[in-house]
Amino acid sequence: MCGIVGxxxxxxxxxxxxxxxxxxEYRGYDSAxxxxxxxxxxxVAKKAGRVEGLMKGTPALKIxxxxxxxxxxxxxxxxxxxxxxxxxxxxxGRIALIHNGVIENYAGIKKFLLTKxxxxxxxTDTEVLCNLIxxxxxxxxxxxxxxxxxxxxxxxxxxxxxxxxxxxxxxxxPAEIVSARKGxxxxxxxxxxxxxxxxxxxxxxxxxxxxxxxxxxxxxHMTAQNFxxxxxxxxxxxxxxxxxxxxxxxSELNGHAHFMEKEIFEQPAALENTMRGRFSEDxxxxxxxxxNISAVDLRQTDRLHFLACGSAWHACLVTEHLIExxxxxxxxxxxxxxxxYRNMPLGNSTLFFTVSQSGETIDTLAAMRExxxxxxxxxxxxxxVGSSIAREADGGIYxxxxxxxxxxxxxxxxxQLLVGALLALYLGRMRxxxxxxxxxxxxxxxxxxxxxxxxxxxxxAIKEIxxxxxxxxxxxxxxxxxxxxxxxEGALKLKEISYIHAEGYxxxxxKHGPIALISEQCxxxxxxxxxxxxxxxxxxxxxxxxxxGKIIAIATAHCxxxxxxxxxxxxxxxxxxxxxxxVATVPVQLLSYYIAVELKRDVDKPRNLAKSVTVE
Ligand code: M6R
Numbered sequence: 001m002c003g004i005v006g007x008x009x010x011x012x013x014x015x016x017x018x019x020x021x022x023x024x025e026y027r028g029y030d031s032a033x034x035x036x037x038x039x040x041x042x043x044v045a046k047k048a049g050r051v052e053g054l055m056k057g058t059p060a061l062k063i064x065x066x067x068x069x070x071x072x073x074x075x076x077x078x079x080x081x082x083x084x085x086x087x088x089x090x091x092x093g094r095i096a097l098i099h100n101g102v103i104e105n106y107a108g109i110k111k112f113l114l115t116k117x118x119x120x121x122x123x124t125d126t127e128v129l130c131n132l133i134x135x136x137x138x139x140x141x142x143x144x145x146x147x148x149x150x151x152x153x154x155x156x157x158x159x160x161x162x163x164x165x166x167x168x169x170x171x172x173x174p175a176e177i178v179s180a181r182k183g184x185x186x187x188x189x190x191x192x193x194x195x196x197x198x199x200x201x202x203x204x205x206x207x208x209x210x211x212x213x214x215x216x217x218x219x220x221h222m223t224a225q226n227f228x229x230x231x232x233x234x235x236x237x238x239x240x241x242x243x244x245x246x247x248x249x250x251s252e253l254n255g256h257a258h259f260m261e262k263e264i265f266e267q268p269a270a271l272e273n274t275m276r277g278r279f280s281e282d283x284x285x286x287x288x289x290x291x292n293i294s295a296v297d298l299r300q301t302d303r304l305h306f307l308a309c310g311s312a313w314h315a316c317l318v319t320e321h322l323i324e325x326x327x328x329x330x331x332x333x334x335x336x337x338x339x340x341y342r343n344m345p346l347g348n349s350t351l352f353f354t355v356s357q358s359g360e361t362i363d364t365l366a367a368m369r370e371x372x373x374x375x376x377x378x379x380x381x382x383x384x385v386g387s388s389i390a391r392e393a394d395g396g397i398y399x400x401x402x403x404x405x406x407x408x409x410x411x412x413x414x415x416q417l418l419v420g421a422l423l424a425l426y427l428g429r430m431r432x433x434x435x436x437x438x439x440x441x442x443x444x445x446x447x448x449x450x451x452x453x454x455x456x457x458x459x460x461a462i463k464e465i466x467x468x469x470x471x472x473x474x475x476x477x478x479x480x481x482x483x484x485x486x487x488x489e490g491a492l493k494l495k496e497i498s499y500i501h502a503e504g505y506x507x508x509x510x511k512h513g514p515i516a517l518i519s520e521q522c523x524x525x526x527x528x529x530x531x532x533x534x535x536x537x538x539x540x541x542x543x544x545x546x547x548x549g550k551i552i553a554i555a556t557a558h559c560x561x562x563x564x565x566x567x568x569x570x571x572x573x574x575x576x577x578x579x580x581x582x583v584a585t586v587p588v589q590l591l592s593y594y595i596a597v598e599l600k601r602d603v604d605k606p607r608n609l610a611k612s613v614t615v616e
Contacts, residue, residue, distance in 0.1 A: 001076075002086075002099070002100035002165075002184075003024025003028060003071065003198070004100055004198060005071075006179065007068055007197075008066065008177055008195045008224055009066055013037075013067055014034055014062075014064070016196070018055055021203070023202040023206075025605065026405050026604065027072060027074065028072050029605050030048065030074055031082070031084070032046065032051045033054065033070065035068060035069055035096040035169065037065050037171075041093065042087075042093075044089065046071075048081055048084075066175070071098035073086055076102050077125045078123030086098040086124075090130045090133065091134070092118075092138070094138075094170060094171045095170055096169045097126060097129060101182070101184040105161045109132055116135060133156045137170065140152070147173070149168075149178060162183075163182055163183030163184050164184055165199060167186075175224040179220040180214075181214045184199070185387065189208045189210065190211070197220070205248050205251065211242055211386075212240065213242065218230070218231060227239075245385070246403055260589075263405070263406050266401075267410070267456070267586070268453045271411075275446070275448075279446075286426040286442075291379060292394055293395060295430065300349055301351040302347060302349045304323060305350050305351070305353070306319065307352065307364060307371070310361075312361075313335055314488050315416035316333040316420070319333075320333050321481060321482040322420055323424045326424045329427055339371075340366050352379070353378070355416055358384050359382035359384045362613065362615060365392070372392075372394075378394055380396035381399065382397075404611075407496070408493055414585055418448065444575065445578065447579070451582075456586060458570060465568050465594075466590075466594030467594070467598055468568075469523055470594075473501060474517060474521065475501070475502040476510065476514060476523075477490040477494075477504040477588070480537060484507075486585055490525055491503050491504035493589060493592035496606055497593070497601055507537050510524075510544075511540070524550070525591070526541055526551060526552070527584050528553050528555035529555075529584075530574060541566065542562075545565055552591075553565075554587045557573055570587045572584060572587060
């Protein structure tokens with residue numbers, strides 16, 4: 001939510017910041033703005049709408065100056081207007097600020113500032129923060145040797161409740177940026193004679209691979225020559241410089257129409273990367289480098305508890321099915337946002353997992369903190385290396401699928417399913433799963449990239465189906481057992497990028513209510529596996545057909561469907577139970593994508609959404 005970019009160096013800051021904002025736009029795209037230091041004052045350009053609009057419709061790019069900050073907004077307090085766009089200036093014009101997060105006690109602070117003569121141009125909590133810094137700056141001289149500007153930011157932050165990632169400039173300090181975080185990510189890029197600040201690495205990788213991940217409670221002071229990090233209580237922090245492994249090409253379209261399309265087609269390679277090095281030498285089980293829990297402790301764990309949001313929550317539901325089936329360990333799955341406020345009894349030997357592509361989702365981070373506060377170990381399954389969740393977890397598993405930029409999760413989701421399948425194998429082999437079943441399972445997982453490649457070949461046929469179905473307003477997605485969460489995922493994909501109403505249900509549950517929706521106007525997408533569930537699913541399909549509902553069947557190769565039952569059949573390869581959810585996901589990704597394209601939706605930046613949800 002919201003993208004932040006800052007630059008100090010020798011180059012023209014506006015060009016670099018706008019380029020960074022374009023790369024961060026998937027974090028929020030309601031409005032965009034920049035502020036550049038210009039001889040003791042600020043040149044500001046900001047506008048509701050996309051970064052593109054800011055570049056075209058204003059002279060933003062013409063602004064010279066080598067120190068500046070920029071922002072893409074996902075609105076929380078205040079509507080999508082030019083006035084509410086960031087950067088905000090204090091009413092005395094001295095301070096410029098951009099912010100990602102929510103200041104919860106802004107109303108009381110605003111009241112106080114009004115009594116001191118500060119005025120407000122916007123409805124945002126951010127402008128309150130900006131004026132409070134200006135207030136502390138003009139009121140209190142700094143201790144000897146301290147920057148007065150830096151100290152004013154620290155003092156302000158000691159008075160605010162809520163979350164923030166901020167970058168601040170002061171008109172009196174021409175080449176300085178002060179930045180701080182609590183609950184919203186910030187990364188410093190250390191380049192050759194220049195420093196960059198951003199909410200994530202996508203904005204930085206074109207200039208440097210050396211980064212410092214700021215931690216909650218830390219304050220960064222950047223000057224043209226150097227940077228230093230301290231706490232809110234002015235204690236020095238020694239920075240750790242890490243190297244980013246992602247390449248600039250990873251965050252470019254490379255000939256694809258949308259990032260979502262690119263990321264769908266990247267899945268064979270992404271899955272290959274997720275499983276690289278994760279099989280034991282004897283080929284019968286999985287292995288993980290960073291779990292930080294001994295096999296003995298893991299063996300004694302009698303319950304696993306998974307916490308996640310959105311697509312990652314769907315991935316956890318599949319993982320629950322696989323772990324219970326193959327390892328016989330009971331699994332609980334919670335929405336991270338609910339877990340935090342529930343008061344459920346938890347066992348003593350429960351191990352927690354959080355699953356999050358970004359590793360920054362605030363609900364998941366907060367749920368993880370709550371579980372750790374209660375004394376539980378929490379392991380994290382994440383894609384983004386160095387993310388807040390990854391750093392605070394007791395151990396974890398990285399997905400290694402490269403940057404996912406399309407707002408709709410695709411390759412990160414299937415990779416989470418793969419990590420879940422690897423975990424089920426690992427835990428299963430510690431318990432009752434024998435050697436040969438382990439070997440068979442490993443072989444099945446190794447075959448996943450190829451199965452996905454073959455399924456992707458269905459794209460042209462699915463595109464044609466999408467054209468025939470794009471005009472419907474309601475869809476049901478129906479599946480059983482491990483394919484029920486895939487039905488949920490299919491419905492989520494369709495609604496988030498095409499704005500078509502869709503619901504996912506267990507196929508048999510459909511007759512307990514949702515069947516009332518069925519008519520010629522509401523198609524159903526059925527997942528049809530061969531094996532024990534086949535006849536049951538076919539019965540559910542018959543019930544739909546009897547009510548004139550159209551049916552799109554995603555059926556495995558050996559299923560012999562009664563003639564005329566399905567209006568459309570998408571044939572996916574037969575495969576092992578542990579990999580079927582991965583393979584079955586691909587057609588619904590393609591179907592949703594092509595329907596959204598047919599409807600001319602903004603596929604990578606659907607309305608009201610943002611890639612990483614860092615507000616509660
Ligand atoms: O970064 P995370 O995996 O924690 O994100 C969780 C959800 O916000 C995310 O999966 C969301 O539901 C996607 N838009 C789904 O496509």
